Amino acid sequence: VKEDLQTLCFTGSRKMAELVTLWAREDARLSSALLADSISVYRAGFLPEERRAIERQLKDGSMKGVVSTNALELGIDIGSLDAVLISGYPGTMMSTRQQAGRAGRKGGDALAILVAQGNPLDQYFMHHPGRFFSRSHEHAIIDPKNPYILSGHLLCAAAELPLNEETDRQYFGNLIEEHLHDLQSNDLLRKTSRGWVYSGRGRAAEAVSLDGMPGEAFRILCHGKLLETMDRGQVYREAHKGAIMLHQGETYVVNEMDLETHTIRVTETSVDYYTQPLKEVDLAILETLETKEFNGMKCAFGDVEVTEHFTGYKIKRRDTIIGIEPLLLPPLTFRTRAFWFVPPPQVEQSVNAADHDLAGGLHGAEHAIIALMPLHVMCDRWDVGGLSSSSFGNTGEPVIFVYDAYEGGIGLAEKAYEILPNLLTSAYELVRDCPCEDGCPSCIHSPKCGNDNQPLDKEATIHILKKICCETKKSGPASIHPVSEPASS
Structure with a gap:
C-alpha cells in the first residue's frame, strides 16, 4: 500500500481480518494518516450499505488496502487489483487460485503471495512445495439429502419461482412434500394456486445459515x-x-x-488483551451405519449428537493467560455424522507400558487428523470437529471421533472414513517429522481446541499413530460391513 499498489489481503477468520486491519492502520499511520484511512476490513456480518461502499471504493481505486475473509473471494465485482496477500493456506487449491486471481485482471503485471502460518497443513506444504504446485483443484463434497440443506434450497427457490411438489420432485427428491409442509408450519412458505411461494419476513437467503448452525x-x-x-x-x-x-x-x-x-x-x-472461549464437547452415538476393521482396529461411521458446553473464557495478553472467567450459557446441540475408531488393545497397553499419557496421545492424534483432513477432503479444519476419550461411554474403550460441524452432516466425515488409512498415515508423518519436542502449532496444537490444548503428549501421539499405521499396512484392505437394519418385531 505504501508503494501505491492496491492490495487485498485474505485471512482465514473474521477476527484475524479485524486484527490485520488494526495492525496495518497503526503501521500506516506512522507515515500518513490519510494512508491509514485508505485501509479497511471487509467480512460477513457488516451492514449491506457498509459492504457496498467498500466494494465501490475498491473498484474506483480510492481504497488502497482491504483485509477480507473469503467474502471477497468470488461473486463480487471489485475490478482488478495490483497485489494479493493470502494469510495462510485457505484450505483448498480452488480457493487459493481464486484468491490469487483477484490480482492482475487488467492483463498487466501482478503479485500474489501466500504467507504460510504455523499450522500443520501450511507447514506440510512448506516442506513439500512440489505437492503444492502440482495439486489440481478439488471436487466439492455435499450431501443433497441433508434435510437442513434441502430446506434452505427449497426456501430460496420458492422466493424466485413458485414450487410444485410433483414437477420439482426431479430436482429436490422424494422428500420435497414433507419439507414443504415443514416450512409452511414455520410460516416460511404458503401454498397458492400458482404453487408454493415464500411467505417469510425479509429476504429468504437471510433465513438460511451458511455456517452449519441454524438459528436466530x-x-x-x-x-x-x-x-x-x-x-x-x-x-x-x-x-x-x-x-x-x-x-x-x-x-x-x-x-x-x-x-x-x-x-x-x-x-x-x-x-491490550483479547478473549478466547473455553468449550467442552459431549457426543452420543445415535446410529452406526457402517463398520470396518484394520487388523484389530474397529472403525465405524454413523449418526451422532454433539453437545457443546461453553464453560468460560480466557483473558489473554499475547500468549499469556491473565485471567479466566466462567460462562453460564445454554448448550448448543446438533445432530450430524461422524467416523470413529478404537485403537487395538495392544496400542493402549504399549502406551501405558512406555509411561506415556494415553489421553494426551489420543487428543494429539485427533488434532493431527483434523489438521490434515483438507489434504484429502475438500474442507477447512473449521468444517469438522473432534472428540477423543481414553474411556468412552459404557464400553470404557479409548476412541477418537471426527464429525461434520454442520447440522445433518455434509459428507466430509464420510469421505474421510473411506480413505482413513491414507489420512492416518499423513497424520503420523506430520507429527513424526515435526522438529519440536513436546508438540507445537505445526503438529498437534490446535487453535480451535476448546480445552486449551490440554492434555497433549507428542510421544504418545507418535506411538499411537505409528502402531495404527503399521498394523493397517500389514492388514491390507479393510473389510467393510454395512450395518443391517434392525429386524422388525
Missing part, C-alpha cells in the same frame, strides 16, 4: 446503533458477555447478552 440472528448494538448481526454459534464464540470483539478495526467489550431478545449490547473500549 442476534443484533450487535452500540448505544442503540446496529453494528452487525451474528448467529447463535458466532455469539457464543465471539460475543458472549465480557468478550472483546472487533468491528471495522475498532475494539468493543460486550456488556450485555440477552438470549430472549437476541440482543448483544457493546461499548467502545481500548484494551
